[in-house]
Amino acid sequence: MHRRRFIELGLATSGLALGSTASADEGRYRPGGPWAPNERAVNYSGYLDNEQLGERLRRLDERSNRIELEQIGESAGRGDPIWEVTVGDGDERVHVINQIHGNEPTGAEAMVKILQRLAGGSGPEIEQILDELTITIVPRANPDGANFVGEDGLEDDGEFRQRRYNTTEWEEGDSRYKNANSYEDDLDVPGYDLNRGFSIIPGFSPGDEDEDWWNVEDEEAKLGNLNVPVDEVGLELRDGNPYDEIWNAGLNLNPETQAITDSFLESDPDWALTHHHQGPTAVPESSDGNSGPQQQSIMSVMAPYGPTYANLEGVDYADFVGEGNPFLSVDAQTRSLELAGLVPEQMDQFGRSRLDTITRYAYGPLWGSYLDALCPQTDAAGALYEVSHQSDDRGHKALGTMVKVSVEGIMATFERIADGSIQDVDEMSYFDLPIPEDIDNPHNER
Numbered sequence: 001m002h003r004r005r006f007i008e009l010g011l012a013t014s015g016l017a018l019g020s021t022a023s024a025d026e027g028r029y030r031p032g033g034p035w036a037p038n039e040r041a042v043n044y045s046g047y048l049d050n051e052q053l054g055e056r057l058r059r060l061d062e063r064s065n066r067i068e069l070e071q072i073g074e075s076a077g078r079g080d081p082i083w084e085v086t087v088g089d090g091d092e093r094v095h096v097i098n099q100i101h102g103n104e105p106t107g108a109e110a111m112v113k114i115l116q117r118l119a120g121g122s123g124p125e126i127e128q129i130l131d132e133l134t135i136t137i138v139p140r141a142n143p144d145g146a147n148f149v150g151e152d153g154l155e156d157d158g159e160f161r162q163r164r165y166n167t168t169e170w171e172e173g174d175s176r177y178k179n180a181n182s183y184e185d186d187l188d189v190p191g192y193d194l195n196r197g198f199s200i201i202p203g204f205s206p207g208d209e210d211e212d213w214w215n216v217e218d219e220e221a222k223l224g225n226l227n228v229p230v231d232e233v234g235l236e237l238r239d240g241n242p243y244d245e246i247w248n249a250g251l252n253l254n255p256e257t258q259a260i261t262d263s264f265l266e267s268d269p270d271w272a273l274t275h276h277h278q279g280p281t282a283v284p285e286s287s288d289g290n291s292g293p294q295q296q297s298i299m300s301v302m303a304p305y306g307p308t309y310a311n312l313e314g315v316d317y318a319d320f321v322g323e324g325n326p327f328l329s330v331d332a333q334t335r336s337l338e339l340a341g342l343v344p345e346q347m348d349q350f351g352r353s354r355l356d357t358i359t360r361y362a363y364g365p366l367w368g369s370y371l372d373a374l375c376p377q378t379d380a381a382g383a384l385y386e387v388s389h390q391s392d393d394r395g396h397k398a399l400g401t402m403v404k405v406s407v408e409g410i411m412a413t414f415e416r417i418a419d420g421s422i423q424d425v426d427e428m429s430y431f432d433l434p435i436p437e438d439i440d441n442p443h444n445e446r
């Protein structure tokens with residue numbers, strides 16, 4: 001297959017290009033990675049805080065009649081606004097959420113740039129996007145994690161940090177048990193991983209669940225996992241019936257997941273995109289095979305799929321897939337794989353560069369996640385983009401490159417949905433992408 005060959009060649013030549021600097025000192029910066037100099041000194045100065053983000057969005061809204069800005073909720077701890085921006089008035093509907101993990105800020109930064117283009121840009125591609133698509137964007141889904149200031153995260157003055165979780169502290173009555181899959185009890189300031197907290201059951205509120213669904217880990221600590229019998233999910237099985245129950249479901253008990261769920265259902269999307277960060281990863285076999293360092297992967301892409309694709313022979317799944325998500329139609333699965341597959345195609349056009357190092361994030365169902373819980377509700381295709389390095393690992397180093405790859409990937413996605421050419425993407429090209437290798441950050445060794 002031409003596409004497969006192209007990827008392999010691209011990676012091999014990138015590796016060769018790196019070989020010449022391979023013998024440099026461990027601590028010396030090598031363009032393209034794997035390691036920048038000391039990254040221990042994390043610096044957040046490059047990122048927009050909640051107030052600055054709100055200001056940027058308000059300015060865009062004031063200057064452009066293409067943009068509609070709405071506050072759809074407020075964060076659990078700080079009470080900061082959760083914003084939603086709508087642009088375009090086409091029939092094809094796209095929903096996008098970013099920074100649901102507070103220490104994964106690049107998506108919000110990329111959205112400001114994308115909205116600037118869509119609000120003020122011209123040219124046939126922009127016109128077509130605005131005519132064909134209605135795009136609903138939640139630029140920052142977790143303002144508490146994104147803007148964690150001071151000891152309790154809620155101050156206006158003090159050390160500015162970012163972290164994965166929000167700042168909701170579980171209280172008696174919030175739910176029967178603390179959801180072990182979502183709630184982090186032993187942090188200085190406890191909170192939820194919001195991307196484990198969506199409910200796949202339409203209209204669900206905590207307390208609606210049967211007590212038997214709880215798999216209790218620790219009665220004393222009120223800790224458990226929620227496993228829902230498939231026939232209680234209340235969604236159509238569109239691709240077989242492979243499970244008795246789904247595991248580690250979310251409860252939708254945080255204002256952030258509630259606001260995003262409402263936003264999703266109201267926008268009724270055909271397509272759903274979410275932006276994340278991952279740890280540092282390397283493109284396998286990207287060195288010259290001698291002493292050359294491997295090249296870092298700038299971004300991984302992930303698509304959810306169900307039994308039809310999860311049972312294909314000859315595919316390297318590399319992680320727990322199970323039978324995938326059977327609540328998605330085969331059509332939505334195929335379109336999901338196309339969404340993910342078009343990103344490396346787009347990056348090929350930049351030639352041998354840091355942008356041309358797209359890898360595949362291995363998929364397995366996370367029933368409390370945005371994609372697995374919400375996409376089935378409107379049979380939306382979904383994709384996840386995941387740039388390398390959390391901000392509390394690397395700060396704003398390489399921010400520009402991370403924003404660039406995100407903007408280019410997402411704009412190309414809008415263009416190809418708008419002109420229909422997304423259908424030309426071979427969905428199997430997703431499985432041709434290499435699965436990256438985890439690498440340790442030597443600067444974190446103590």
Ligand SMILES: [Zn+2]
Pocket residue numbers: 101104195275276277
């Ligand atoms: Zn994430």
